Amino acid sequence: MTQIKRSSLLCPNCRRLISGDETACPYCGMKKPTSAWQRLIGRGLSDGDQLLKVLIGVNVAMYILSLLISARSTNLSFNPFFFLSPDNRSLLLLGASGYIPIDRLHRWWTLISANYLHGSIMHIFFNMIALKQLGPLVLHEYGNSRMFLIYTLSGVIGFFISYLAGVTFTIGASAAVCGLIGAALYFGKSRGGIYGQTIYRQIGGWAIFIFLFGFMVPSINNWAHGGGMLAGAALGFLLGYQERSREKYGHKIAALCCVIITAVILLWAILSSLYLLLLS
Numbered sequence: 001m002t003q004i005k006r007s008s009l010l011c012p013n014c015r016r017l018i019s020g021d022e023t024a025c026p027y028c029g030m031k032k033p034t035s036a037w038q039r040l041i042g043r044g045l046s047d048g049d050q051l052l053k054v055l056i057g058v059n060v061a062m063y064i065l066s067l068l069i070s071a072r073s074t075n076l077s078f079n080p081f082f083f084l085s086p087d088n089r090s091l092l093l094l095g096a097s098g099y100i101p102i103d104r105l106h107r108w109w110t111l112i113s114a115n116y117l118h119g120s121i122m123h124i125f126f127n128m129i130a131l132k133q134l135g136p137l138v139l140h141e142y143g144n145s146r147m148f149l150i151y152t153l154s155g156v157i158g159f160f161i162s163y164l165a166g167v168t169f170t171i172g173a174s175a176a177v178c179g180l181i182g183a184a185l186y187f188g189k190s191r192g193g194i195y196g197q198t199i200y201r202q203i204g205g206w207a208i209f210i211f212l213f214g215f216m217v218p219s220i221n222n223w224a225h226g227g228g229m230l231a232g233a234a235l236g237f238l239l240g241y242q243e244r245s246r247e248k249y250g251h252k253i254a255a256l257c258c259v260i261i262t263a264v265i266l267l268w269a270i271l272s273s274l275y276l277l278l279l280s
Contacts, residue, residue: 047144048140051144051147051148052131052132055151058116060124062117062118063086063118063124065094066086066091066117066118067084067090069093069094070090085119085120090273091117091119091169091171093272093273093276094113095107095109095116095269096113096114096117096170097110097111097113097159097162097169097170097171098159098162098168099167099169110159112156112261113266114155114170114172115156116173117171117172118173124173127172127173127174130174130177131177134177134180134206137199138151138180138183138184140242141184141187141242142187142236142239142241142247143247144247144255145254145255146239146241146251147180148255148259149254149258150179150232151179151180152258152262153231153235154176154178154179154180155176157175157227157231158175158178158223158225159175159227161224162224167224170224172221172224174210174225174228175225175228178224178229179231179235181206181207182230182232182233182236183236184199184203184236185203185207185229186232186237187199188200190236190237211225211226239251
């Protein structure tokens with residue numbers, strides 16, 4: 001008698017155990033869940049902790065690169081707001097956004113790259129601490145793919161609103177981080193109950209602090225903060241959260257597209273910067 005071996009694997013969409021010969025997932029209905037392409041998409045953002053580490057790592061790497069490019073003119077002031085500040089030239093080369101880069105240089109791609117640039121050690125420190133604190137909550141309540149969509153699109157929308165408001169030169173992950181705040185606020189208010197209200201009050205405290213800090217400290221891009229926060233809340237509503245609907249295949253595809261576009265833009269920013277430096 002011949003024994004037939006049947007392997008099993010996790011569905012790339014709903015992450016439930018299915019047979020290796022299924023033509024469609026019996027739980028979520030996903031077509032061809034065992035194909036290599038579907039598994040690649042499913043694994044792409046499957047580890048939330050790793051996703052946060054990569055986001056923080058890319059931000060830190062871009063900050064270090066900006067310091068290296070502007071090594072001769074890096075600000076070593078003892079003022080904590082400007083200590084280890086790369087110069088504007090290096091930030092412009094690497095993809096700072098705003099009215100000047102977009103209108104005069106037609107660099108619309110900077111709406112993404114600017115989210116990974118920072119103006120001082122304190123700037124990146126506070127943004128990465130906020131990302132580390134807020135990221136796990138949004139990952140848990142929205143899922144990995146929706147979290148990355150909210151983070152990326154909120155940053156783009158926040159910087160686009162600040163461009164429309166006439167902000168000439170801007171950088172930082174705070175618009176994207178504010179998007180996470182907006183999504184968490186929407187979740188807390190929408191879910192309700194003790195858990196939802198607790199999150200709403202705690203994250204609301206973050207939002208109030210950010211706006212007060214923005215009005216007290218000069219050169220803070222409040223337009224990007226407010227735009228990112230509103231975008232995050234709107235995206236939270238449009239994409240939904242885990243308790244109402246599980247992540248769908250379309251969310252994973254969209255998130256993977258955001259990953260690819262972001263990677264291509266950052267790579268282009270780095271290579272073009274190095275090329276221009278060699279020519280100068």
